[in-house]
Each structure stands twice: as C-alpha cells, then as structure tokens.
Amino acid sequence: MFSNLSDKLEKALHILKGHGKITEVNVADTLKEVRRALLDADVNFKIAKDFTTSVKEKAMGQNVLTSLQPGQLMVKLVKDELTELMGGEEVGINLSGNPSVILMSGLQGSGKTTFSGKLANFLKTKKGKKPLLVACDIYRPAAINQLHVVGDQIGVEVYSEPENKNAVDIAQNAIKYAKSNGFNVVIVDTAGRLAIDEQMMNEIANVHKAIQPQETLFVVDAMTGQDAVNTAKAFNDRLNFDGVILTKLDGDTRGGAAITIKSVVNKPIKFIGTGEKMEAIDVFYPSRMADRILGMGDVVSLVERAQEQYDEEEARKLQKKIAKNEFGFDDFLTQIQQIKKMGNMKDLVGMIPGAGKALKDVEIEDDAFKHIEAIIHSMTPLERTKPAVIDGKRKIRIAKGSGTKVEQVNQLMKQFDQMSKMMKMMQGGGGKNLARMMGGMKGMKP
Structure with missing residues (x-):
C-alpha cells in the first residue's frame, strides 16, 4: 500500500x-x-x-x-x-434510522456493488445488524445478478425487482419490505454513472430525495488518483454525500486520492477496501494510514484483527496442550487458519513496522501457507498429534503426498519445533495472544 x-x-x-x-x-x-x-x-x-x-x-x-x-x-x-x-479523526457510519438507509453512489467500475456486500457483511458480523441489500441498477441485469451472488456469499438477503425500471420505486419498496421483515439496515446499490451524464445524475438525486438516507456514500477507485478527487467533487456538488469509500487500496495505487480527497470535498473517508474478499474492509483511521504511508506499520489494526479471531475457550485448550507438550500439527494448522481469516498476507505484513520495507520486493501471495497446509494434510493423525514419530521414511511419504520436497518438510518440522519452544516460553500470556504468535509465523516460508 x-x-x-x-x-x-x-x-x-x-x-x-x-x-x-x-x-x-x-x-x-x-x-x-x-x-x-x-x-x-x-x-x-x-x-x-x-x-x-x-x-x-x-x-x-x-x-x-x-x-x-x-x-x-x-x-x-x-x-x-x-x-x-486526511481528516484527523476517524468518522463512523450513521446508523440512527429504523431502518438505517445507506445509499451507495459512484462511478462505473469503482467496485461499488462488491463494496456494498462488504459493508453489509461488516455491519452483520461486527455490528450485529440485519442488513438488506437492494439492487437499484436498472440498466444492467448482470449487476442485479452480481449483487445476488454477493448476498448469497455472505448470507444477506437481496431485494430486487428485475422487471421494474424505476429506481425510485424499487428503493422505496425495499424500505417498506425492510420495515415489515425486521431488517434494521438497508443498503441501496445504485447504477454506476459518469458525473457528466446529466440523466443518470438526476436519477440518483431523485432516489436520494425520495428515500432520505441516513448515509450517502461515494465509492471511488483509489487507483485513479487525482481523477478520483475531481469526480468526488462533481458528485458531492449534486448529492452532498456524507462520506467516501476508497476501494482497491491493495493495488499499486499512488495514494493521491487518499491524501487529498478530504481537503477537496470536506467529507471524511469512512471505509477502505483492501482486497477482493468480503472481509477486506477497514474503518479508515487517518493516523494509522499516516503511519503506514511513512513505513511505520499499523500495529493497532493488526492486534484488533487478531483479537477478532481470538477464541477464549480455544485459547484455554491450547494453553493446556502447550503446558503438557502436546501442541501438535493440528493445533498449528488451526493457528494458520486464524491468521488467514485476519486478511490478505500482503496487507498484514504492511502492518508490521519495518516489514513492508524489508519485504517490498517479495511477492506475498494470499495462498502463502498452501504448501504448509498441504504438508500437514498429508500427515497421518498420529503424525499430526505426535510429530516426534516422523522419521526419514515418513518425511519422504509426506513430501510425495503433498507435492513438495523433503527439504520443505524438514524446514516445516524445524519451524514447528522453534514455534513450540517459543510458545512454551510464552506460557502465562503467550498461548492466548494470536498477534504475538504471528511473530513466530511471519518468518515461515511456503
């Protein structure tokens, strides 16, 4: 980033x-x-x-x-x-309505529909809300289908009227449906439009006037740089939106939009998109972003993500296993799964102070752990439970079964042994904290 x-x-x-x-x-x-x-x-x-x-x-x-x-x-x-x-302090989303209505606006190709799904998932999993997604792109049937696919993926209902060509009617009907069916957040996904398209701009202005949303958010592709800022100004002049969403910050973006959009439109950046997964959404914290721009990492966000995956009961079981020297590859695999849930690996590494610079020329893939997982899955239950039984012949069989080399199996065994020792030393506070465990795992090579 x-x-x-x-x-x-x-x-x-x-x-x-x-x-x-x-x-x-x-x-x-x-x-x-x-x-x-x-x-x-x-x-x-x-x-x-x-x-x-x-x-x-x-x-x-x-x-x-x-x-x-x-x-x-x-x-x-x-x-x-x-x-x-970039705004000084983070600005939260307004969820005061019953239901709270959020109107999504933006250019074609800005990632608006995908982000509508990410926002619904965020509000559902992090805020305990029951969101309803509304398909108001009356020009592209594919957009309606896309929103339904996204909704299925995150377990959120999508309201659509494929035969209706009036976006205002659809939005109003969706809000009535939400009130009757217990939804407390309505996210209205509109058609992508160009700022110079007067007819389309009039349409979204009419939708905005008719549904009186608590939040109007403008979604913009951060990779478009200063053009994004100029477009945001044109939209703001018509909609007077409440906040900005910056998508595709995981790409090779220059950063101009993130740095300057607040000062140009005087509206806060509220969320950022950091990847393709539905979980790849972060609240925008100006101070933390400044730290990352200056190569200082973002430990606070890293720890917050770790805490979201923290399970107290599992941690207690893990501590007991560590105390009894019973920490095995199944437990190791569980920790890898938890780390993967925290986000894409490139983004996580960027949160570690100094790591982004040290690894700037290293391509870190989302499937960085795939070889490790393949090796562990190729082990028998006994081998995963009691790694000490893994001898030379077993290593050859495991390597063949996982499509890796014996050297890679040896490397994993060595890293596993080092982590086991580290976790033993960390007893008392170590088994509980996934963020601290990352210190031992970040050096692992696939």
Missing part, C-alpha cells in the same frame, strides 16, 4: 539524518523532496505546496530534544500533517 510514496518520503526525510538542529537550509532541502514525493503520488500541486509550507512553519526554530534526532522530529511533523490532511 503506497510503497512508492513511502520510499520517496523516507529518502526525503533521510536528508536530516545527522544534523543536530533543524535549520532553514536543511528543512528546505527536505521539504522540496517531500513535495516532489507528494506530486509523484498524484497529489494536487496546491495541496502539496500548502502541506510543505505548514510543516516548515512548525519545524522552523524547534530545538531537537536530546532524545530525539532531527529526522525523527520531522517524521512526526509530517505524520501529524498527513493525519490532519
């Missing part, structure tokens, strides 16, 4: 390394490079200029504390300014 911008900002801030005091000269050199990095990330020129001017005003004349290097102070100033530029 924003790897190019992160690299350029790091190089820019490296200029101050070794200086005992921040001066006008070294600040100017540093901020010149910071501005260039922002412009390369497709940040508007005026915003980039105002950004560096503000940082300079705050930096000038500040004496460096004895425990703080000039580069570190500048990083803090840049981080604080980035945080402020």
Whole structure:
C-alpha cells in the first residue's frame, strides 16, 4: 500500500539524518523532496505546496530534544500533517434510522456493488445488524445478478425487482419490505454513472430525495488518483454525500486520492477496501494510514484483527496442550487458519513496522501457507498429534503426498519445533495472544 510514496518520503526525510538542529537550509532541502514525493503520488500541486509550507512553519526554530534526532522530529511533523490532511479523526457510519438507509453512489467500475456486500457483511458480523441489500441498477441485469451472488456469499438477503425500471420505486419498496421483515439496515446499490451524464445524475438525486438516507456514500477507485478527487467533487456538488469509500487500496495505487480527497470535498473517508474478499474492509483511521504511508506499520489494526479471531475457550485448550507438550500439527494448522481469516498476507505484513520495507520486493501471495497446509494434510493423525514419530521414511511419504520436497518438510518440522519452544516460553500470556504468535509465523516460508 503506497510503497512508492513511502520510499520517496523516507529518502526525503533521510536528508536530516545527522544534523543536530533543524535549520532553514536543511528543512528546505527536505521539504522540496517531500513535495516532489507528494506530486509523484498524484497529489494536487496546491495541496502539496500548502502541506510543505505548514510543516516548515512548525519545524522552523524547534530545538531537537536530546532524545530525539532531527529526522525523527520531522517524521512526526509530517505524520501529524498527513493525519490532519486526511481528516484527523476517524468518522463512523450513521446508523440512527429504523431502518438505517445507506445509499451507495459512484462511478462505473469503482467496485461499488462488491463494496456494498462488504459493508453489509461488516455491519452483520461486527455490528450485529440485519442488513438488506437492494439492487437499484436498472440498466444492467448482470449487476442485479452480481449483487445476488454477493448476498448469497455472505448470507444477506437481496431485494430486487428485475422487471421494474424505476429506481425510485424499487428503493422505496425495499424500505417498506425492510420495515415489515425486521431488517434494521438497508443498503441501496445504485447504477454506476459518469458525473457528466446529466440523466443518470438526476436519477440518483431523485432516489436520494425520495428515500432520505441516513448515509450517502461515494465509492471511488483509489487507483485513479487525482481523477478520483475531481469526480468526488462533481458528485458531492449534486448529492452532498456524507462520506467516501476508497476501494482497491491493495493495488499499486499512488495514494493521491487518499491524501487529498478530504481537503477537496470536506467529507471524511469512512471505509477502505483492501482486497477482493468480503472481509477486506477497514474503518479508515487517518493516523494509522499516516503511519503506514511513512513505513511505520499499523500495529493497532493488526492486534484488533487478531483479537477478532481470538477464541477464549480455544485459547484455554491450547494453553493446556502447550503446558503438557502436546501442541501438535493440528493445533498449528488451526493457528494458520486464524491468521488467514485476519486478511490478505500482503496487507498484514504492511502492518508490521519495518516489514513492508524489508519485504517490498517479495511477492506475498494470499495462498502463502498452501504448501504448509498441504504438508500437514498429508500427515497421518498420529503424525499430526505426535510429530516426534516422523522419521526419514515418513518425511519422504509426506513430501510425495503433498507435492513438495523433503527439504520443505524438514524446514516445516524445524519451524514447528522453534514455534513450540517459543510458545512454551510464552506460557502465562503467550498461548492466548494470536498477534504475538504471528511473530513466530511471519518468518515461515511456503
């Protein structure tokens, strides 16, 4: 996420390394490079200029504390300014209605329909809501089918009227249906449209006026950069939406939209999409995003994801097994499954401070654990329960059965032994915390 911008900002801030005091000269050199990095990330020129001017005003004349290097102070100033530029504080979604009505708007191809499903899944699993998805794209039958597929995937009902060509009627009928059937959130997915298409813009404005949603969200593809910001402004002028959704942040995005969209439309980014899976949705925290842009990771989000997968009863059983030296490959496999539920591996690695930089040229696939899982599944129940019985002949059989090499089986056995020892040392608090266990698993190679 924003790897190019992160690299350029790091190089820019490296200029101050070794200086005992921040001066006008070294600040100017540093901020010149910071501005260039922002412009390369497709940040508007005026915003980039105002950004560096503000940082300079705050930096000038500040004496460096004895425990703080000039580069570190500048990083803090840049981080604080980035945080402020992206909104300062996170802004939650308004769920005050009964039902709460959320209107989704956006361009064609922005990922709006998929994100409607992600949002429904988020509200269902994280907020305990009963959402209803509404198919209001009356122009593409495939869009209605797509929403039904998404709904089936996450276990959320979809309301549609394939023969009705009036989006306002469909939306109003869906809200009546929701009230009669106990749904407390209605998510209305509308057709993708171009800002210059007057007829389509009038249609969504009419839907907005008719259903009076608690939330109107604008979905935008982060990979479109400054074009996304300009489009958001055009939509906001018509809809006066409440917040922005940035999708496809897991792609090779330059970051300009994330950094500048708040200052242009004065509306907060509320959620981000970080992958293709239905679980790949995060609340947008400006401070955490600033940390990630500056290569500082996002430990808080990492721990939060770990805690979501934490099962207290399973943890107690695991602790007992560790205490009795009975931790086996079935338990190991369970921990891998929990880590996989936390999100795509590339995103998780980016949350570990320093890991993103160290592994920036390493392609981390979502199926990074597939060879490990194949090896474990090729073991007999006895071998998974008592790894000590695995000798040379068994390793050859396991390698053949899993389509791997004996060397890979040996490597897994060694890593498993190391993790078992680590977990034994962590007894008391270690068996409970999946986030800490990741420290032992992040070095594993598929």
